[in-house]
Amino acid sequence: MECWQSLVDDDFVQQIRGFAAARITPLADDIDRRDYYPVDIVKALATEGYNSLTLDPAYGGGGRSYTLAAALFEEVAYASPAVAISLITILQAQKILDLFANQRLKELYLPRFRQGLLSSYALTEANHGSDIRSLDTKAERHGGEWLIKGEKSFITSGSAAELFIILAETPIGVSVFAVPREAAGVSTYEGDNSHTFGLRNGPHVNLVLDDLRLPAEHLVGEEGAGVRQAVTTLDYSRTMAAAISTGIARAAFDGALEYAAKRQAFDRTVLDFQGIQWYFAEALSEIDAARLAVFDAARALDEERDIARYSSQAKLLASRVASSAASLAVQVCGAHGVTEQAPFGRYLRDAKAYEIAGGSSEILKNTIAKHLVRLVRRANLP
Numbered sequence: 001m002e003c004w005q006s007l008v009d010d011d012f013v014q015q016i017r018g019f020a021a022a023r024i025t026p027l028a029d030d031i032d033r034r035d036y037y038p039v040d041i042v043k044a045l046a047t048e049g050y051n052s053l054t055l056d057p058a059y060g061g062g063g064r065s066y067t068l069a070a071a072l073f074e075e076v077a078y079a080s081p082a083v084a085i086s087l088i089t090i091l092q093a094q095k096i097l098d099l100f101a102n103q104r105l106k107e108l109y110l111p112r113f114r115q116g117l118l119s120s121y122a123l124t125e126a127n128h129g130s131d132i133r134s135l136d137t138k139a140e141r142h143g144g145e146w147l148i149k150g151e152k153s154f155i156t157s158g159s160a161a162e163l164f165i166i167l168a169e170t171p172i173g174v175s176v177f178a179v180p181r182e183a184a185g186v187s188t189y190e191g192d193n194s195h196t197f198g199l200r201n202g203p204h205v206n207l208v209l210d211d212l213r214l215p216a217e218h219l220v221g222e223e224g225a226g227v228r229q230a231v232t233t234l235d236y237s238r239t240m241a242a243a244i245s246t247g248i249a250r251a252a253f254d255g256a257l258e259y260a261a262k263r264q265a266f267d268r269t270v271l272d273f274q275g276i277q278w279y280f281a282e283a284l285s286e287i288d289a290a291r292l293a294v295f296d297a298a299r300a301l302d303e304e305r306d307i308a309r310y311s312s313q314a315k316l317l318a319s320r321v322a323s324s325a326a327s328l329a330v331q332v333c334g335a336h337g338v339t340e341q342a343p344f345g346r347y348l349r350d351a352k353a354y355e356i357a358g359g360s361s362e363i364l365k366n367t368i369a370k371h372l373v374r375l376v377r378r379a380n381l382p
């Protein structure tokens with residue numbers, strides 16, 4: 001049974017569905033239970049060109065569209081959101097380097113993604129989550145080097161990352177740096193917060209920068225422009241996070257529908273009850289609407305228009321729809337839905353975590369509202 005039409009090139013979608021079903025789905029529960037970074041799968045995805053799908057061909061990338069990337073993230077998340085978020089942190093590093101880094105830094109790192117370079121995107125600190133306008137991680141220029149000291153927390157993919165994109169505050173403002181894992185002074189550890197209940201692709205480690213010395217050219221973009229650069233990059237990854245949420249929603253829906261079609265109660269299947277059919281009818285409509293919003297946001301990325309608005313709308317809607325679809329799935333599966341061997345608890349945990357990670361729903365509403373207010377002011381309405 002197939003509810004979910006391809007919204008982009010069907011051959012591409014079928015190809016990634018095949019890969020995901022064969023290589024990713026069988027490991028999804030194990031990755032979640034044991035909370036490890038799926039290195040082999042992510043490296044295999046790199047070999048297929050999926051990790052650098054949208055990257056400029058000049059750096060070995062596929063040069064493909066963000067609409068195609070949205071399909072990739074949705075299909076991988078359908079199989080395992082943990083694998084999909086591993087690709088998100090790779091996309092974030094690629095994108096910020098591609099948009100803002102100097103040529104030497106681009107040439108140093110961007111071609112390595114095609115070879116499977118693993119990366120993390122480290123903004124959050126113990127005292128700074130949604131608000132990254134000032135930070136406790138400090139960077140100072142000493143001649144030809146940056147001296148950096150501080151600690152980052154909740155770092156997705158940080159247990160395996162070979163490159164960290166970090167935010168640190170210099171005397172003139174928040175700035176972005178590219179930090180290779182092997183640099184002296186760089187270490188990670190599992191803190192009290194590292195094991196989340198959802199989106200588990202290995203512990204979301206703390207990253208310690210202990211008198212790290214970086215060559216001057218490892219500053220990404222303009223000193224002091226870090227917040228703008230980081231948020232622009234988030235507009236790209238938020239659209240893909242929204243695609244992950246629709247992947248979770250679809251997986252929960254399909255699993256529950258299959259169960260309800262077989263499970264007998266009162267001499268019929270659970271799916272024969274109209275009350276249950278209505279749940280599915282609502283969920284199907286909501287998931288379809290969220291998918292369209294995601295692909296619309298991906299098109300906005302391709303066309304470089306209003307990306308903050310559309311990525312925020314897509315993530316706000318899709319993450320909420322995923323939580324409600326996962327909750328419905330648990331409900332219609334009854335006690336089976338609550339068991340540990342069924343995947344529905346995982347869907348619920350992953351879906352809820354994505355209402356917070358990568359920009360909470362409240363912050364997304366602030367962004368959308370800011371856009372609206374700007375429109376009103378521009379129209380000179382009272």
Ligand SMILES: Cc1cc2nc3c(=O)[nH]c(=O)nc-3n(C[C@H](O)[C@H](O)[C@H](O)COP(=O)(O)OP(=O)(O)OC[C@H]3O[C@@H](n4cnc5c(N)ncnc54)[C@H](O)[C@@H]3O)c2cc1C
Nearest residue numbers: 121122123124129130154155156196199353357358360362
């Ligand atoms: C699974 C997971 C993975 C993560 N991965 C990473 C990662 O790879 N890299 C990284 O840097 N960080 C990561 N994070 C951290 C994540 O980005 C932050 O959790 C998120 O930005 C929110 O920050 P906070 O948790 O400190 O919440 P806070 O900022 O303390 O906010 C608490 C609550 O207040 C609300 N709030 C805050 N400000 C406002 C406002 N202005 N208006 C209305 N409401 C507001 C928030 O929405 C939230 O509900 C991850 C988090 C999770 C859960």
